[in-house]
Amino acid sequence: MSATTLQSKAPGGACEAPEISGCCGAGVPVLALFAGAACWLVVAAVLALIASLKFHLPSFLASCPAMTYGRVHAAHFSVLAYGFAAPAAIGVTLWLLAKTGQTRLALPGGAFIATLLWNLGVLVGVGSILAGGATGFELFDFSQAGSTMLLLAYLVLALAGGLTFANRTERGNDAVQWFLLAALLWFPWIYTTAAGLLGCAPVRGVAQAAIAWWFANNFTFVWMGLIGIGTLFYFAAQFAGRPLHSRQLALFAFWVLVLFGSWAGIPDSAPLPAWLPALSAMGAFLSLVVMLAVAINLKKTVGQCLTRRPEPAAKFLGVGALALNFFILVRAVTSFTCISQITDLTWVGPALTQLWLYGFMMMVLSGAIYYIVPQLAGKEFCSPRAIKFQFWTMLAGIVLLVLPLLIGGVVQGEQWQNPNVATMDAVQATLPFLRVSTMGDLFILLGSVTLLLNLGGFFWKCCRACCAGSCAASSRTAGVRA
Amino acid sequence: MNRGPVIFLGTLLAFALSFFAFVLFPQVQVGRQPLAAVLGAPDGTTYPAELPGQARQGAMIYQANGCAACHSQQVRQTGVNFKVMLAEAGTNTAAVLTAVMDANPKLDEAAARALLQNTPATVLPGLSDKKVADAAQKALKNAGAKAEIKVEPTGPDIARAWGARRTVAADYLFDSPVQLGAQRVGPDLANVGLRYPDANWQLVHLYNPQIYAAKSPMPPYKFLFHLHKVEAGAQPSPDALTLPAEFAPPAGYEVIPTDDARALVAYLLSRKAVAPVFDAPLSVAQAATPATNAVAGGTNAASATNAVAP
Numbered sequence: 151m152s153a154t155t156l157q158s159k160a161p162g163g164a165c166e167a168p169e170i171s172g173c174c175g176a177g178v179p180v181l182a183l184f185a186g187a188a189c190w191l192v193v194a195a196v197l198a199l200i201a202s203l204k205f206h207l208p209s210f211l212a213s214c215p216a217m218t219y220g221r222v223h224a225a226h227f228s229v230l231a232y233g234f235a236a237p238a239a240i241g242v243t244l245w246l247l248a249k250t251g252q253t254r255l256a257l258p259g260g261a262f263i264a265t266l267l268w269n270l271g272v273l274v275g276v277g278s279i280l281a282g283g284a285t286g287f288e289l290f291d292f293s294q295a296g297s298t299m300l301l302l303a304y305l306v307l308a309l310a311g312g313l314t315f316a317n318r319t320e321r322g323n324d325a326v327q328w329f330l331l332a333a334l335l336w337f338p339w340i341y342t343t344a345a346g347l348l349g350c351a352p353v354r355g356v357a358q359a360a361i362a363w364w365f366a367n368n369f370t371f372v373w374m375g376l377i378g379i380g381t382l383f384y385f386a387a388q389f390a391g392r393p394l395h396s397r398q399l400a401l402f403a404f405w406v407l408v409l410f411g412s413w414a415g416i417p418d419s420a421p422l423p424a425w426l427p428a429l430s431a432m433g434a435f436l437s438l439v440v441m442l443a444v445a446i447n448l449k450k451t452v453g454q455c456l457t458r459r460p461e462p463a464a465k466f467l468g469v470g471a472l473a474l475n476f477f478i479l480v481r482a483v484t485s486f487t488c489i490s491q492i493t494d495l496t497w498v499g500p501a502l503t504q505l506w507l508y509g510f511m512m513m514v515l516s517g518a519i520y521y522i523v524p525q526l527a528g529k530e531f532c533s534p535r536a537i538k539f540q541f542w543t544m545l546a547g548i549v550l551l552v553l554p555l556l557i558g559g560v561v562q563g564e565q566w567q568n569p570n571v572a573t574m575d576a577v578q579a580t581l582p583f584l585r586v587s588t589m590g591d592l593f594i595l596l597g598s599v600t601l602l603l604n605l606g607g608f609f610w611k612c613c614r615a616c617c618a619g620s621c622a623a624s625s626r627t628a629g630v631r632a
Numbered sequence: 633m634n635r636g637p638v639i640f641l642g643t644l645l646a647f648a649l650s651f652f653a654f655v656l657f658p659q660v661q662v663g664r665q666p667l668a669a670v671l672g673a674p675d676g677t678t679y680p681a682e683l684p685g686q687a688r689q690g691a692m693i694y695q696a697n698g699c700a701a702c703h704s705q706q707v708r709q710t711g712v713n714f715k716v717m718l719a720e721a722g723t724n725t726a727a728v729l730t731a732v733m734d735a736n737p738k739l740d741e742a743a744a745r746a747l748l749q750n751t752p753a754t755v756l757p758g759l760s761d762k763k764v765a766d767a768a769q770k771a772l773k774n775a776g777a778k779a780e781i782k783v784e785p786t787g788p789d790i791a792r793a794w795g796a797r798r799t800v801a802a803d804y805l806f807d808s809p810v811q812l813g814a815q816r817v818g819p820d821l822a823n824v825g826l827r828y829p830d831a832n833w834q835l836v837h838l839y840n841p842q843i844y845a846a847k848s849p850m851p852p853y854k855f856l857f858h859l860h861k862v863e864a865g866a867q868p869s870p871d872a873l874t875l876p877a878e879f880a881p882p883a884g885y886e887v888i889p890t891d892d893a894r895a896l897v898a899y900l901l902s903r904k905a906v907a908p909v910f911d912a913p914l915s916v917a918q919a920a921t922p923a924t925n926a927v928a929g930g931t932n933a934a935s936a937t938n939a940v941a942p
Binding site: 204205208209210212213214215218219220221223224282283284285286287288315316327328331332335336339340343347348352353354355356357358359360361364368405408409412413416417419420421422423426429430491495496497499500562566567568569573574577578580581 | 636639640642643644646647649650651653654655658659661662663664665695696697698699700701702704706708710788791792798799800801802803804805807808809810811812813814815816817818819841842845847848849850851852853854855
């Protein structure tokens with residue numbers, strides 16, 4: 151078994167010599183990715199709150215075209231996915247590749263510039279959505295300029311990741327690397343497909359919709375799933391202080407995810423040839439295998455350890471794992487025709503997307519950030535209470551956001567299914583649920599501001615120490631660990 | 633042992649499978665689809681028609697403001713019923729009368745006679761079993777009458793009058809981007825041009841939806857309109873919206889729709905997905921093709937099973 155998973159048993163980040171070190175060393179691109187992500191998470195939460203408030207008062211900000219519900223809604227999901235989840239996931243991937251390979255991050259300068267380009271791309275993309283230039287495809291809404299910047303930035307970051315993997319000094323059989331490397335490859339393939347066939351040379355008719363659904367599923371469920379699950383496996387072993395329970399089971403989950411998970415995402419009601427939604431439903435159903443394999447593996451790895459040592463980072467990751475299971479379960483159930491007739495075209499869809507992006511990705515990535523950042527900078531976070539506060543506000547936010555939307559979606563579906571219910575009554579029936587979910591948006595905003603302040607305070611402390619000359623010391627200790 | 637090439641090839645294989653199934657095949661099957669032939673129309677009648685210029689501009693306004701975040705443009709159906717219609721009674725009235733009453737025992741002689749007078753008329757509505765419809769049609773034909781079987785799509789969307797049939801791939805051939813929508817915060821718009829064909833109604837509704845529905849959560853789109861000062865003694869503009877007193881602008885002003893608002897309304901009025909096509913027929917084709925095949929649209933196996941045994 152790999153020695154990497156047995157090393158560095160310091161959850162919460164003890165101040166030992168980090169592999170890719172320092173606030174002025176090779177860790178900078180990773181820290182920059184996290185910092186940008188934390189900023190965009192706050193922006194996403196603000197946009198979500200604005201969108202949500204429109205269900206309390208339709209005329210709220212209605213005179214401003216940029217603040218129209220349709221634009222804010224699209225901007226919210228795009229910022230959450232491309233501004234927060236993607237760069238934070240890439241940052242975690244780069245760190246994990248360096249860590250599991252016992253090497254330094256390759257190409258740090260290029261990766262840093264790519265990080266800036268990525269954030270610029272998100273800025274241009276969000277600007278284009280708010281200015282009315284959205285492409286009209288969910289989770290692929292950025293203008294061509296924005297998405298080109300994202301792709302270029304990604305290629306450099308992925309190159310840095312690939313080179314880091316190639317430079318690995320520890321050639322152990324770590325399943326985590328399968329997940330991360332596949333993720334590095336997966337994104338440019340699906341993204342160029344979508345950019346080519348939806349943006350540059352759009353295909354005709356509903357083939358567009360099929361490709362847009364396929365992309366959205368592959369981007370969130372497969373790409374983010376690969377990174378999220380890989381991260382969970384790494385940290386489960388790390389916190390438990392022992393290797394992953396079963397490498398075979400992990401690789402089995404990997405294969406099912408890339409082979410069948412990549413089929414899901416096309417709704418049953420789509421005006422497409424019927425074999426497509428049918429095959430897609432099968433993909434959603436087979437994803438249950440991923441859920442079981444991941445859950446069993448995590449449970450057997452962690453065992454009793456989680457309850458014994460409730461580290462802040464571990465709690466985030468635990469909630470993330472639960473959200474992953476819940477997501478796969480609900481999506482498999484709602485892929486059956488008898489249920490999807492009610493739940494398709496309702497709030498169940500946005501509820502699931504937010505369960506994935508907030509419940510799974512945000513929690514897993516927050517946990518990883520709280521573990522990685524102190525390791526990189528060689529310092530502790532000053533306030534564990536602030537981390538705890540963020541955990542509870544985010545958890546409350548996710549529950550208050552996802553559950554009302556799920557229930558509201560089912561109510562909405564049943565109302566639309568009954569032709570005797572008048573249109574306006576059907577519309578009205580969901581409003582109470584949407585209004586409750588505003589509370590969830592508020593809590594998530596609070597949590598994301600806490601994350602930003604935590605990181606901001608940390609970097610401030612770090613920079614001050616750096617200027618005081620401690621950097622020289624930390625870069626002396628940095629380097630390849632034998 | 634972790635070998636980069638193994639991971640690369642494995643991942644590429646998985647991606648290629650997914651790509652072929654969900655990108656390439658749909659593109660081959662529906663992306664290259666020719667315009668659909670309209671059933672029952674003269675040969676060469678194709679569907680859909682290209683959007684007129686103003687409606688195409690309106691599609692961009694629809695896209696820019698994310699209207700699809702709240703409105704879907706897809707009608708679903710859960711199954712179909714069959715309806716036997718008497719097209720022409722023919723000359724043998726007595727035989728047709730017997731055939732009609734045999735087919736639908738609920739009709740007494742007077743009702744059947746009235747039905748014969750007022751062709752085309754429904755002999756047997758709401759049949760779930762196509763064999764019953766076929767038998768009735770055959771009996772009517774043998775009596776010398778002209779009978780046809782109509783297909784009646786069923787389902788909540790149809791019952792809500794959101795469309796006469798489900799929407800199929802052909803409906804979206806000229807839409808780019810295709811705005812199917814994922815959400816029904818408000819009603820479906822696939823046929824909004826048929827439900828609300830009045831452009832002024834649409835304009836006023838966009839200006840402030842609460843004028844027509846006080847409790848509507850739809851935001852007002854006042855930025856698609858501008859307030860225009862009416863000069864003293866000048867005629868008010870013929871384009872100005874007619875608004876109820878409580879929503880009217882201050883005295884001396886009028887509300888004029890911008891080009892964007894007009895384009896958006898032109899787009900909304902163009903939303904009509906009702907032409908009967910092979911995938912979603914509204915009547916059973918005669919002679920040439922066996923009836924069951926006509927209902928079982930070539931591209932949609934599920935609807936085929938639905939149609940035959942709903």
